[in-house]
Amino acid sequence: MTAPDAVFSPGVEAAGPQKKLYHLRTLYEVTRELTGMTSISSILESFLPLCMGPVGASSGFVLIRYDDQTRVDLSSRGLAQEEVEALQQMTRELADKIFSSGAGLRTERSAPVVFRGRHLAREPLLPAGTEILVAFVLEQGVQGILGLGPRIDQAPYEQEDLDLVLGLKRSLRAVLQRAMAHEKIQAMNTRLEHQNLRLSAALQEMEDARDDLDRRALQLQALYDASVELSGLVEPHPILETFLLLVLGSFSVREGFLVVYDQGLGETEVTSRGLDPKEAEKLSTAAVRDVLFGLFVALKDRIPHIMESRWTTDPELLADVPGDVSAVVLFTVDEECRGALGLGQRLQGGGFSKEEHRLMSMLLSQFMVSLDNARHFVMAKRLNADLERRNLELEQTLADLTSARDEIDLLQTTKERILSLVHREKERVSHASWIDFAMLAVVSVVLGLLFNMASPSRLSLLPASMSGPSPETISRQLALAMHQEQQALFVDARPTEFFEQAHIQGASNIPLPLFDFVYDMKLSQIDPSRMIIVYGRTYSSHYDIEVVQKLLMLGHEQVFLLEEGLQEWPETMVEEGR
């Protein structure tokens, strides 16, 4: 684009009153016409003919260009289609060329720039024949360009026309600014509506979330209640009763039952609420057990795994289940423990929602955990009882073992003593001991004494010489005198063998064993008053005393015992032989 031929300031040159009035009326009409319009494109469409007509332009265009978007509002009159399309495509280049030319068009407060002259016809970006070009800034980043082609009468535009155009431009600018403000308000309204919609949606979502949270809170409360109530229980049956009450209350169910078959403990736990007593009694029967296990079989591949539960609501399957049940929840605690929860009709009618299914599943999980703990508790109790019993047995065994050990020790000691005794006895047996001699001596003495006492020829233990009265003795001198005078008869009381060795001359031998025989032969005829002197004794036998005693008994009056015996008798008066 080339520099304009001249730049006019509006209203500088005075016009005729009629024309001025016309122009003012035109401005008034245009302003009135455009006032109230809110669409930029409609404003442009309406403005262009209203602008071209008063100045007699054969063609023209007006466009609005926005910096921050590709949008271009364009309206044209009297231009060929190709020119309109070219203008539409080249709008941004044209605007850049005009508004970056240093003409001071930066803000909405900047005065419009008017290009006028023949040189505009050489500008390729403009439609052919453009004679007036007015550039203005609507607001920051929004520019407008008004272009007018030659007048219909081919006459050049006058200053009044240009002033009118500038006046119209001002009106257009004001209307456009209002329209743009309206558009902005509309856009803001639209955004606000959208935001309102989003807010409503968010509010709805929030309400849904709150409802969901309420449900979850309810579920959690139910779970918490179940957890609290079940946690304090350690026996299976109270757990069943508590859980059934909790479930019936939480789900508003009229009646129900809970059965657990525990093969591990070998027990069946049954509890029910609201059931007819006859129906409740059936729960413990084998028939119902078969029916409930039949439900497990009927589930086939949906059989609950460990710590899982499954719902069964098929009326055909539940036909044989006791009570007016609408659903049975089967559960498996472990391989040895299964059970069924029977639920009757609900107080408010209807079935169970998915949420309730989930809640029931969670409650049953909690229940199964508690039941499993209780089973382990029972098992532990049984094991403890068994352990206590085994402990007692072990203690008894230990006591027995200790006793046995003591006994063994005692036996060992006894054995050692016995072995020692045996050893000593062996030693004793293999050798002669003083006991043997003592025993032999004692037995011999006893037997000898007993036999001697019983024998007819019993022998006095003391010799007769010690038992009788002491005989009268005669001294050796007196005896010698009596021997010499032959006043006495000398009797040798020793055995014959000793007598033959040596005896007093003239003495008669009367050995004690042969006393009676020899006495009859030798002394029976002598005078009983004749003196008889008896001698003959040894260390081991006092023959003389015994013979004296016998002679005295036979009536001899003077029987004396020779003192000092044969040993002190004079050898000259001793002889040998018979």
Added chain:
Amino acid sequence: MAALLRRILTHPLLALLFRLYMGGVFVTAAMYKINFTAEFATTIASYQIVPHWSVNVLAVVLPWVELLSGLMLIVGLRVKAAALVIAGMMVVFTLAILITLYRDLPISCGCFHTVDDPISWVTVLRDLAWLGMALHAYWFDRLLQLDQVFFRQLKEVEA
């Protein structure tokens, strides 16, 4: 040869024969003395070795000692003790005979009968032989003893 002789001389069978013989001798000797206690007392007194107050007691008891020890030898009961007792009596008897021979007392042995042959050195040799037999039995006898039965039981207990 010496070993064979030693084996023969120490053979338990020989000890058994000596034991039975000595047992028989003492039982035989004791039987007469028990039946004729007074005569045996006279025999004891004739040796003039023991005091007169003990003669009768010895005459009553000694034959029973001989009888019991002789029976113990025969049945094999406490053989060593019985053999020692008999050996002891043989020592006493031999000493008594030696003393009597020394004193030259005109008495008979009185071992089996009151009217035995007079004591002589033969009597001493006989008694010494009997003493040897008794000691042999003491040392080497181990057959047919009643003690062995008890002994066997002791061994079983020990095992």
